[in-house]
Each structure stands twice: as C-alpha cells, then as structure tokens.
Amino acid sequence: WASDQNVKMGFIVKKPEQAWFINEQRAATEMGEQMGFTVVRLAGEDGQQVLSAIDNLHSQGAQGFIICPPDVRLGPAILNRAKQYGMKVLTVDDQFVGADGKPMTEVPHLGMSGYKIGRQVGDAIAAEMQARGWNPEDVAALRISNNELPTARERTDGATDALLENGFDPDHIFDAPQQNTDTSSAFAAASPVFAKHGNFKHWVIYALNEESVLGGVRASEQYGLSADQVIGVGINGSGAAFAEFSRQQPTGFYGTIAVSSTMHGRQTAENLYNWITKGEKPPANTETSGTLMTRDNWQQVRQDLGL
C-alpha cells in the first residue's frame, strides 16, 4: 500500500459550477485536511474532459479518484483508463452502467437513487395534498422535464410513479420541457402549460432540481395562482431553496428533498483513503436518502445535514 504521507486522490464531478458538487468537493477536501491526504478537485463535464482529468491525475501521481460521471455509461471507458494507470475508482451520486446495461457492481458506489429521491418528492406532494384537503379532480401536475438528461428523467419518473400510486389522475399531468436546468428556462417552459390549462384550481410542480421548480412556481404566480393553490417540491437543498424559505411570505414552493452533499463528499473520501492505505474495499453500493425540508424545518435540517 502507498505510504500514508503522500496519499493523493482526485474528485471529478460532472457539473463543477453547481452548489451540490462544490459542497461535495469541499467536504472531501476538508476530510483530507483532517486525515492528512490531498484531494485534487477536477471537472469532467463530458467524456473527453473526464479522460483528460484522469490523465492529469496520473501525471500528478494520484492513487485513485472519486467520480460523478457526466454519463453513467462512460463507466467501462473510465474504469479502463483507471486500470491502465493502476488507480482505484469510487463513484458518487451516479453509478456506472456496464455494457450490458446493468450497474457495474465492481466499482464501489455511494449515492442516492434518482428514482427513489423522485419517489420521495411524489410522496411528499401527495401527503401535502391530503393535508390541505384538495379534491384530486381539481389538481393538475406540472412536470418540468429535461429529457436530454437521464438523471433528470429518473427523478421526474420517480415522482410521477409515486404520484400515480397515490391515486393521481394520469391525465392531469402536463409536461413542460425545459431547455436548460435553470430558473428562467423552466419559467419559459411552464408558461404555456398554465396558459393552456386554466381550468385547474390547484397545481403541483416537480422537476429535477429546485431552480426548475422555482421557475414553475414563478410562472404559476404570473398566472394568478396563490401560494396555497400550489405545491412545488424540489430536490437538493441548496441556496435556491434557502432563498425561497427565507422569504417573509410563504410561496408555492412548499418544500424540497434535501440530500447531504457534504456527507457524500466526506464519506467517499474517507472510503477511498481507507482503500488506498489499508486495502479495505468499500461496500459495493451505499444508498443514501433525502430528508424533506420545508419552510418550517429548513434551518434545522440544514444544520443536521451540514449544508
């Protein structure tokens, strides 16, 4: 095993500008400072960049890396490269998929299942609908979709399935395909849906992240829907949600499924360190889950999850 002193590992993420991944990388770095190893933070926004990043790590003499791949099917190519250099690989958030279309279990993974998180969104919405006593006849769902991104599809599919299982009318679910994953593109996508279906009293809104749900909520306000007519539930637990919760007046953004990126970063870094130094291969698949964060409990949850 490599000696403890010069352990160096990479942390490659697919979207280096997103709060989620920034947190993850930062948590891993802090872990490294505590335990005495170096974490190199890199971006891999597409396959090309990932491979360059691995080459780069190899040049720096890193012994392994943690990666959230831009595409899960890059797994074989990435693993190949890593083996070539004798580097150890852990995946975080998104698990590699092999040529057979099944998850690659030989690479230890830690993350949440997009589909399951999506289900949590659907369940949260259903519960809140019940709590508010809405008649399912009057409720429509705005599904802000992004079919170009497989993870987005998993999440929205999960939410849709959970809603349907809770008795939601499938004919009341309307798609708003967005071009980007930010607020304004969600807003633009949602507008025509509200314009077209003015006959519903209540709306539920879900999407792949908080920003997009927020865009939908803003569009609903534009069409005169008030906060108590809308339930929007996001995913992540980032600044966008905190911004919304810290407003004086409640809005249609009811809550979000917060996931601890900090925990992901710390845990994977520690796992990889142990693997490198002690040869302990981490468990094949560690699934984490999210916590529903609402206006009432957001500060507490934020603290608990270390966001």
Next chain:
Amino acid sequence: MTQEKTGMLQSPEGRRGLPKPIRALLDTSGLIAVFILLFIGLSVLVPDFFTGRNIVGLLLSVTLIGTIATTMMMVLALGEVDLSVASIVAFAGVVAAVVTSTSGSVLVGVLVGVAAGGAVGAFNGFVVARFGVNSLIATLAAMEFVRGLAYITSGGDAVMITVPGFFDLGTLSFLGLTLPVWTMIACFVIFGVMLNFTAFGRNVLATGGNAEAASLAGVNVRRLRITVFALQGIVAGVAGVLLTSRMGLGDPNTSQGLELAVISACVLGGVSLSGGVASITGVLVGVLIMGCVQNAMGLLNVPTFYQYLVRGAILLLAVMFDRWKQSRRSRA
C-alpha cells in the same frame, strides 16, 4: 424609418394591382409578412394561443431576449458582436442579490448590479476600441471571465435575497403588464428612437457600414464603440437584475446560451452581421417570431427533441425567405 426606405425605391413594375399599404409591406419587409402570417396561423391552428393570458405569458417569456436584443442590435449595427451578455446577466443578478442582502437597500443593490453590467460592457468596448481586438474574441474572453466572477461572487450557489422589497421589482404591474415587460417595451422605444432619430444612432450605422469613412468624416469612432458596448452592458445588467428579482434568487448559472438566442433574433430581424444595417421593427419581429414558435410548441406539447428541429428549421426558413424577397426586390 421603414416608410422612409419605401420612399426611396423606384416602384417596380409588378404588383401594381395590390393596395398600396400591402405592397409597401411586402416590399419593405418580407419578415413582417412572415410574422403576421405565422401569428394568424398560430392563432387559428393552436388552441389557447390567442388568449389574453397566453399572450401576456408570451411577452413575459421573451423579455430577457427582447430587452437585450435592442442593444445587441446597436452592437451589430456597429459591425461588432457581444458574446458576453449571458454572463453579464448572471453577474449583474448575483451582484444585485449580494449587495441588496448586505446593504439592506434595494436601490443600492439594483444600482450596483446595473453598474457592474455597465462596467463589463465599457471594459469590452475599451478593449475593442482601444486595442483593436476583434470583438468576437474580446467578448468571448469576457464571457468566460465574467461567468467566473459571477461564480466567485456567489460562491457557486444561488444567492438568496433577504430584502422583500427586491421581489416587487419583478412583479410590479401596470396596465396588466409587469415591470420586465415595460422595461422591454421601453428599451425598444429608446433604442429605436436612438437608432433612427439621433446623430448617435446614425453615426453607429455609418461606422458599421464603413468605419474608416466615419472616422474620416469626423465621427469619434473610439468613443462611439465604448459607448455602445457600455450601453449593452447596462441593459444586460438591468435585464439580469430584473431576472433575479423575478425569480427571487441570484443564480450564477442562469441564461447559458442566451447570447446566441439574442443574436439569432437580431439576425432574423434583418440586422446585418457585417454592420451598417439594422432596424428596430425587424428586431422586434425577430424576437416575436422566436417567442411565438417556442410558445406554440409548448402549447402543442411538441416533444423536446423535435423542438430542436423546429427551431432550426424556422430560423433557416425565415432567413431563406428573407433572402428570396431581397433577391426578388433587387431584380424588380
């Protein structure tokens, strides 16, 4: 301005029979005709398209592109291009959010946000005018740099705004239209007037048509360039601040790819990329065509993948139709 142009054309032999306004319309601008046909077509064919609330929503959804397209028109008329607008939108929005939250004053936040946009624009103009750096490459550099600044300012995460007054900006409404829409309308009016009725605007067109000639005729080309880029920065800054207030958060990731959408709206509206030719009605029509198509696709529930095809095809067809009109006209 459009009327003026019609006046210059020797009336061609053909289509004498048509009533004068229609003839003039077809002659001056094929694109307006395209738009009107498109609009009528959509109103008839797409359910819910021609309803008050959809039109309001449509207007709101084009505010960002529309507002920035007015100054992009000036930049293109000057024979330059600005790729940094999307980054400026993000940066100004983030700055406004941060400053508002720390200072507690909406006014200060808005002013600093807009000023940040203006500063980036002026810097672009300075680099282009003073060092003669190609504007495409200068603003490409600015696009990267300023996006980086936006991330650094915000720490990478969306910035929340603690002062409630800030949200009112985006929702303030008058005659049924909100402030962002009014801002867009104001920009169209201001820059339309500026382009056509002020010496400044005419000098911009002259410089775009032949910079050397303008400089020889005593136009201060350098100052003109800096001013136009600064205006572009200010307007992008305003758009960014309004977006932030409308969305309730300063998002450093916002509006990626906006620059290409804005430029295509302008070019669709007949603005020449080589400078010297621009019309505010053209830009308006370009923005509206793009907005209507996007909106109608949403109403018709066109699958995302096909939306790409439709957008590409519409852009190509509109420009080809315009070329065809022009060659017809010049042949007549």
Next chain:
Amino acid sequence: MTQEKTGMLQSPEGRRGLPKPIRALLDTSGLIAVFILLFIGLSVLVPDFFTGRNIVGLLLSVTLIGTIATTMMMVLALGEVDLSVASIVAFAGVVAAVVTSTSGSVLVGVLVGVAAGGAVGAFNGFVVARFGVNSLIATLAAMEFVRGLAYITSGGDAVMITVPGFFDLGTLSFLGLTLPVWTMIACFVIFGVMLNFTAFGRNVLATGGNAEAASLAGVNVRRLRITVFALQGIVAGVAGVLLTSRMGLGDPNTSQGLELAVISACVLGGVSLSGGVASITGVLVGVLIMGCVQNAMGLLNVPTFYQYLVRGAILLLAVMFDRWKQSRRSRA
C-alpha cells in the same frame, strides 16, 4: 484599422541589438513567441508538467479541438464560420454507434457516421453558397437541427456500443500515440499542405479576401464553399466517431460549446474572422496554448471558478499581445 494608421510613424531603429533569429521570430510571429515562453514557464513552474505522460495526456486532451480547428481554419479563411461542428460531432458519434450496433460492422458504422457529418457539412455549404444565407445564421440553424437529430437518433440517451472492435479505434496506438492524436496530426499536415501548397487552398484565401474578385478571376466560388463546408463536416464527423469510440458510447449531449472553443483557438492563432488570412502554424499554436493552460490549471489544482478567470484572461492577453506585436511591426 485605426491602429494601422496610427501605427505608421517612426523609423525602424528598435531592437537592433537582439540576435537575428530571435528578432526574426519576434517579428514574424508574436504568438509563437508567446507559446514558447508560456511552455518554458509552465515546464519550470508547474511540477509534473513537462513529463512524458503529461505531454501525451495534453496532446490527447486537445485532439477534438485540434482536429476540428484545422478545417475551421479553412472555413474562416473563406470568410465564413461554422457553429454546427459540436452538433455534428454528437450526431456523427451517435449515428456511428447506432449503425455499428445494428449492422455489427465497425467499418460500416464508421463510414456511415463520417458520411452523416459530411452530409450536414455539404448541406450547410449548399445553403450558404446557393442561397447566400449568412453562414453564422445558417450554421446556427444547423446546430439546433442536427443536435435534435442526434437526440432523435439516440432516443435522448447515450447509445452503448456492443461491437468490441469499435473501441479499438480510440485506443489503437502507434509510437506511443493513439489514433485520435495521429488523426489530429494528419489533419494538421493535410490542411496545412492544402492551404499553402494547393491551388484550392489559395483560392479559399482569395475568396475569403474578396469573393467577387475571386469569382471574376475564374474561381468557382460556389463549389469552393460547398467543398470547404463538406470537408468541415467530414472532419467533425471523424472527430465525433473517434470520440465515441474512445468513450465507448455515442452521447447526443456531448461537446456543447465546442464550436466557440474551436473558433477561439483559430482566432488566437491569427486567423482573421473577416476571411482571407490564415496560417496552420498559428492554429496549431492557438490550440496548444489553450490546451497547455487548461492542463496546467488542472495540475495546479486551480479551483473551477478561477479557471474561468484564467481562461478568459489568457485569451484576452494573447490576442492583445498579438495586436501589440502587429502594430509594433507595422511601425518598424
């Protein structure tokens, strides 16, 4: 233009003291000097930079941009621009993956993928040459359209390749360099020779310098345009297929924003956006500067946000340095 004029004053008395080769180097190409200084600087200052494995990695990381930059240079020399390359890369890759998987033959898959790229390029050329549509807008439309085609072909999801032979393409290695690197080298040689040592290349430059004059001098401008765009499509197609084979899957989302990176590498390398001026060494240096900076930032562990700043600043400084050299030279 303004610089050119102000530049024409003093006498050539400067830097007589320097040894001749260095003087010549500085005089002919500021950018090569920038690159050499940068390279030496990085080798000295950045640990692990100047090691065999890092240089191989660096070369591999610029293959995509480098390969496509060679034909983009031809397109820019022609006075046109092609924004659709990134979409072509994605489309060709997806098509190759799908066809290989369904036909079971690597050769067929590769050929069809490259042909798909060539077809898009030829179509772009046709629209530009036949209808006189501005190439920026024509290829912007193609960029949307072809990206849509890529999504539709793949069903939105990355396409896995089931034929193992396909992967060998990307990893096949000779003299320590893999096929993608050799392809890039081959493109630089082919298009360098084409630009400088064939009538075709000189006609491209002439057309870019003055299309009307070229046409009057007997150059078949229309055919030239179509050919150059088709070449661009083919090369982007080849790059896309190699990328797919290297990644092991055809991803319709890949390479977004690549077109701007390629164009900036070219412009950094002294290719004029107004056409008629291009140099293959310049493009090579432009590509390498961008690659080295990116690589060194990775080695130095520069935080992502600051990478934006550095990229923007490098681009701007390099172009400004080049302008400064040029005005110095014309003054001498």
Next chain:
Amino acid sequence: MTSPYLVVEGVTVEFPGVRALDNVSFSARAGGVHALMGENGAGKSTLLKVLSGVNRVSAGALHIDGERCVFANAREALARGIAIIYQELTLSPNLSVAENLLLGQLPERHGFVDRRRLREKALAVLEDLGEGSINPATKVRELSIGQQQMIEIGRALLRNARIIAFDEPTSSLSVQETRQLKRIVARLRDEGRVVLYVTHRMEEVFEMCDAVTVFRDGKHISTHESLEDVTHDTLVSEMVGRDIEDIYGYRTREQGNVLMRLEGINGPGVSAPVSFEVRRGEVLGLFGLVGAGRSELMRMVCGVETPREGQLHFDGRACRFATPGQAIRAGIAMCPEDRKSQGIFPVASVADNLNISCRRFFKRFGWLRDPKRESANARHYIDKLSIRTPGPRTRIGTLSGGNQQKVILSRWLAEKIELFVMDEPTRGIDVGARREIYALLYDLAERGKGVVVISSDLAEVSAICDRIGVMRDGELVDIVPRDEATPERLLGLALPA
C-alpha cells in the same frame, strides 16, 4: 500677391519598406487652384492624408495661415478647416444620401436629428452639385459610382473648409458631372479658398489650375507658380523623369480573322440586342457615358452574367459561358472596372494576386502548386511591366492603383487568353504607366489577340482603338472606324438624342 496660406515644410512619411514622402516642401495660396501631379505611387494621396490627419509625419510640419499644425486624427484636421475628397470612396453604403452628406455634423434639435434641416441642407448642396435629381433619402449604395463621387464632393463643400483637396475626382465622373465639378472648383477659388487638385489628366491642369507641383518617388520635383511658361511636355518629363513625346503611341497593324462575334445579345443592363465582331489583332473601343451599359454587355460575354437571348461565337464556335471560369478556360478574360472591389485580393500578396489563375500551369505531382515557379513568374511580370513593389510577397493593398492594375493585367498575360476585355484600364493611372499599358495592348494585338477597351476617356478611345463602338442607354448605337472618330462625332452619338 498674397502670402501662402498653406505651407508644407520638409514633410517625410514612412511606411514599412517605403518612404512615401521624402522631405517635401511647397506652399499654396488662398484663392488659387494648385495641381499636384506625379506618377502612381509618387505620394500625392499620402500628402493629402497628412493634411487630413490620417497619416502622421516622421519629420517636418504643416503651417496653416502661419500657424504650425500637427493633426492626430481626422477630427482635428476638419476642425482646422481642411476637407479632403479622397480617391477611394468613403461613404457608408446603407445610409441615405443626406446622412452621408452631413456625416459627422448631423444637424440636431433637442438631441434628435433635425430631419427637415438635414433634408434642406442636402437638397441645397445637391442642387449646387447639379445632381438635383437625386432624392436625399436614397441609400447611397443605389447610386452610380459617379453620383457617389459627387456626394463625396458635396460632403466636403458642406464643411465650408478653407482648404479643400480633391484626389482624382474626375476618374469616375461622367462628362456632365465633370463640367459641374469644374464650375464648383472655379467658385471655390473665387471665394478665396485653397484648392489642391490631384489629377492624372493633363488637360484638366491647364484648364482649371493656377499652379502645379510635381512629385516623383516621394520627392518634390518642382512647383510652377504660374502655368504660363509650362508646357504639357515639361510636366510629363518632370513626372516620369524622361521625355515622352506621344503617350498614346498608336501603331498600325495587320488584322486577322474574326475572333469573336456577338449576335443579338440581350440581357441585364442592355436594352436592345447587340451584334458586333472583334478580329484578331484588333483593339475595339467601347465608348459611352457612365451607365450606358458597356460593362453589363461585356459581363455577359465573359460569363459573369447570363444573356437572356442571342448567341456568342468565339474562335469559330458557338459558346455559352455559365461562369467566368469557363470563359477564361475558353480564352476570354476581363479586367474589371472597380479594382478595389472586383479586382484585387487586398490582404493577399502580389504573387498570389498574379498567379490566381495561371498557377494551374505550374503544378507538381498534378496537384501541388509550385511556389518557386509562381514567385519566378511574379518576378518576371514585375520586371516586364515595371510594377513598383518591394517584392512579390508584398500585400497588394499597399500598392498604388496603377501598379495594382498592372498586376491584374499580368494575371491574364500569364494565362492562355485570346480576348482581353479591359474595363476602364487606365482609370486613375499616370501617364507613364498609361503609355506602358497602351504599349502592352498593342503588343497583344500584334500577337494576334483581340482587345476590347471600355473607356469613358474620349481622348483615349479615339487615340488607341482601331474601331470604336458607342453605347447609349443600353444600346449599341454605332461602330465608328478610327479615321472617322472625331471627338465631336463620338460624343454626339453617346449623348442622349
């Protein structure tokens, strides 16, 4: 005698590799027209650009009304009362005539352009220019070159400057427009302004000017304060440094069989079917006023434009050219009238400009070009036509107009061309170079080629051509043999009936 208003003192201007002006001194008086003459590249335009603040001097200075002036840019020169009508058009094509006229000084009211005053001022000056028929709202790009030149002049008049300089203003003006220009120049002189007048046309100097300064190779050669004791020949010999007796130097020659025959050709720009023939060894002139359709007619012959009807016979065969390339392969080449926009590739080298077509003869392995032989070829023509350039690799954009024209001519001399169509071959070209170009044309004819010369210069067509076709309003009205071609007859045919 008044003291000189403008004094140029020891002015030197340098460009990379060229000293365009070398210690030039002379002075010009108010209330006089001062001609500046010299061969192409002698430095006349450079001097005017010093006056207008575009070119900066590396030594020397200007004194205006006794005050020493150094201009950093065009604005400062304008403010000091200097207006220049440049050789190259400096208009913004998509702006209106009125706006171009008043560019840089648009009238404003409350911050807006005062459209009424703009129109009034424009109308007044257009009237003054004798171009009252132009609508001030027309876009400049829709005007003919001659009209654009008049707009350029109008812009200078509107500056109300004390010093007005014209750089070859008549090279693209029609007969009437030239007459109008002469009236304007005379009036400016009578108003007591300093008029500098650059021209290659000798007759204009004697008709309009009071004094003349001659340059050669950037050096001041002589200044004649009065034209009384100056003759045509002295000026020519001062300009070229040797004596030239007759610049046209017509030579008679044998004519061969018919090379090209047009039968009822009609199409864009032509209003009635045109038929004529050109023989080998013949120089055929095409005269007409600007806009008579001569260029359009020959563009159809050269494959640039497709004729609507009619038949072209070339070298005994019926031909139809879809592109200029096909015409060139068949043996017909055209030197276009607008060198800058149709002839040269400004950023490319002299060698590239020259070899653009003929490099197909210098191929290696069937497809590689041969830079050595191309460069040798370029040197050959640079020597043969005495093209003044630092070398074959110089950018052609920096050469003077005459030398650019010679490069374009060389382009076709190096090809296998049987019929040369020369559209205004000597526009803006000095006497020495003109003589050389005429000699080249005779040379070509003597070698059995056919030559068609389109020219608006009456003296030129009647002196160098064997037959002269006259066009009017898109119609070929007559073809006049050389010995019957008096200027009166040609002009009579060309002017509207």
